[in-house]
Amino acid sequence: MTIDIIIAYLKRYEFGHEKDFVPPITGIHLAAITPREHTVRVFHQQVDRIDLDSQADLIALSFFSGFAPAAFDLAREFKKRGKTVVAGGPHVTFNIDESLDHFDAIVTGEAETAWIDLLRDHGLGQLKRVYTGRPCDMKDLPTPRYDLLSNKFFIRKVIQATRGCPFTCSFCTVPTLNPGFRLRPVQDVVRDAAYDAFPHWWQRKVVWFWDDNLTINRKYIHALLTELKPLKKWWLTQASLDIAKDDKLLDLMRDSGCIGVFLGIESFSTESLADAHKRQNKIEHYKTAVAAIHKRGIAVMAGFIAGFDHDTRESIEEMADRIMEIGIDVPFLSVMTPFRGTPIYHELLKENRMLEKGWQFYNGYNVAFKPRRMTPEELLLAHRNLWKRSFSVTYSVKRIMRGLLTLRPGAMCLSLFMNSFYMYKRIRKNYPVDMNNHPMGHWEEYVPATMKLSQRERAVATA
Ligand code: B12
Ligand code: SF4
Incomplete structure (x- = not known):
């Protein structure tokens, strides 16, 4: 059987980049766990042209909620051409009924325990509508099919x-999407990190861990980094703030080649952190935590969210200054997004604060709910002002200069590259923002009828 795996994408906002530097792992992982008797191609809509007239026997789509309209469009086009279209991923998992309107079959949860059954059933002409993937044990997972990645991605490993x-955390689907905490055997991970069939030295050198929280199990991370050290890679990951107090771990991170960590700092308000159930973050420790990481020459990327109940327009815009004060090298600034499957979604639904917006509003840069202390339009504007202030020439250059003075070479390149890129976006795309006359003007046509909250959803929420 021939299979096209497609990761759907829709441009996210006026400052957003259509081309990402680092690919998702989902498609190339799915391709790797596909039995070898099948022929697989992987497309990322973000960078690749999608072959609608593909001769594939099966089209498999994966997408986040914010990209659902693009996935639904693709499904419609492929079905018009007589193709069987299946889908999986975080959106499908929490939106089963809607997904069944668009796809011939869906996989909820993790693919490892369901994908092979789906392929077998399709081969036999006995496709079921729903396959339920259980959390997999992470043993014996193959190396992702890096060979199937488009050469448009700058980093590939x-x-x-x-x-x-x-x-x-109240806004995160990870606890329900990937329950428990599971580990791959260290030797499997090191084997993948050692994969070197890439054309450019930086693609061989840089390893980006797409983990939810890589450092949480200390015994495991120590074992992994000790084995990683001889490979002399530069690596990056997502971690929680507690690493900053662990000198031994930070030293090992430095010695094994860590150049960047992404921390979910989210807010400078104690009340907002409490609302977010982010008990692990302590505002008074932010600066010392960043300094401890910088001491090892490692760059700190950090996520911040605008739209908590205690946020005001002013507090959001001021975050730009606070982010500079605590020394973040690359800020990632999102709008609170109430994804299905999260506690915040249920709370907002109960309080009748969900806006009936299309899925394209669920991309981390738009407003899909009624904020407590602002209108949705004000929140959007405050977020855009925060973004503009954060990536102003002054702040971007300051961050780059600070990086040149304090970071190790790989981390310095990261700060230089990302800050220059966002500063360029800031200079080139300084659009005014108007929800009803958005630069992405065609978005409104994507509001599907399925976005209306069903009677059943309201009943469940208020029960
Ligand atoms: C790595 C990661 C990123 C990376 C890479 C993004 C990417 N496009 O892959 C970065 C940091 C760039 C990122 C950014 C964002 N992310 Co992110 N990210 C993750 C993270 C931590 C891991 C995803 C991953 O790679 N897992 C490993 C792969 C192998 O597993 P998987 O993708 O889950 O796929 C498995 C199953 O879902 C299933 N499956 C998936 N697709 C399909 C398709 C078929 C056909 C089948 C059979 C099965 C199947 O099988 C796979 C194997 O088990 C998840 C959290 C999580 N635990 O899922 C959040 C997560 C996916 N991200 C999320 C979000 C919201 C975003 C942003 C919008 C955030 C923002 N504010 O900007 C951006 C979007 C950027 C973009 N351009 O796509 C949400 C998505 C929620 C939703 N309902 O849409 C998640 C779930 C976190 C959360 N907040 O709850 N993210
Ligand atoms: S620490 Fe990160 S991955 Fe874990 S629940 Fe919170 S937001 Fe999700």
Whole structure:
């Protein structure tokens, strides 16, 4: 059988980049766990042209909620051409009924325990509508099919070593999507990190861990980094703030080639952190935590969310200054997004604060709910102002200069590259923002009828 795996994408906002530097791991992982008797191609809509007239026997789509309209469009086009279209991923898992309107079959949860059954059934002409994937044990997972990645991605070695996270932040689907905390055997991960069939030295050198929270199990991370050290890679990951207090771990991170960590800092308000169930973050420690990581020459990327109940327009815009004060090298600035499958979604639904917006509003840069202390339009504007202030020439250049003075070479390149890129976006695309006359004007046509909250959903929420 021939299979086209497509990762759907829709441009996210006026400052957004259509081309990403680092690929998702989902498609190339799915291709790797596909039995070898099948022929697989992987497309990323973000960078690749999608072959609608493909001769494939099966089209498999994966997508986040914000890209659902693009996935539904693709499904419609392929079905018009007589193709069987299946889908999986975080959106499908929490939106089963809607997904069944668009796809011939869906996989909820993790593919490892369901994908092979689906392929077998399709081969026999006995496709079921829903396949339920259970959390997999992460043993014996193959190396992702890096060979199927388009050469448009700048960095290509993406790896997942662990799955899940012990925390329960109110806006995050990870605890329900990937329950528990599971680890791949260290030797499997090191084998993938050692994969070197890439054309450019930086693609061989840089390893990006797409984990939820790589460092949480200390015994495991120590074992992994000790084995990683001789490979002399530069690596990056997502971690929680507690690493900053662990000198031994930070030293090992430095010695094994860590150049960047992404921390979910989210907010400068104690009340907002409490609302978010982000008990692991302590505002008074932010600066010292960043300094401890910088001491090892490692760059700190950090995520911040605008739209908590205690946020005001002013507090959001001021975040730009606070982010500079605590020394973040690359900020990632999102709008609170109430994804299905999260506690915040249920809370907002109960309080009748969900806006009936299309899925394209669920991309981390738009407003899909009624904020407590602002209108949705004000929140959007405050976020855009925060973005503009954060990536102003002054702040971007300051971050680059600070990086040149304090970071190790790989981390310095990261700060230089990302800050220059966003500063360029800031200079080139300084659009005014108007929800009803958005630069992405065609978005409104994507609001599907399925976005209306069903009677059943309201009943469940208020029960
Ligand atoms: C790595 C990661 C990123 C990376 C890479 C993004 C990417 N496009 O892959 C970065 C940091 C760039 C990122 C950014 C964003 N992310 Co992110 N990210 C993750 C993370 C931590 C891991 C995803 C991953 O690679 N897992 C490993 C692979 C192998 O597993 P998987 O993708 O889950 O796929 C498995 C199953 O879902 C299933 N499956 C998936 N697709 C399909 C398709 C078929 C046909 C089948 C059979 C099965 C199947 O099988 C796979 C194997 O078990 C998840 C959290 C999580 N645990 O899922 C969040 C997550 C996916 N991200 C999320 C979000 C919201 C975003 C952003 C929008 C955030 C923002 N504010 O900007 C951006 C979007 C950027 C973009 N351009 O796509 C949400 C998505 C929620 C939703 N309902 O859409 C998640 C779930 C986290 C959360 N907040 O809850 N992210
Ligand atoms: S720490 Fe990160 S991955 Fe874990 S629940 Fe919170 S937001 Fe999700």
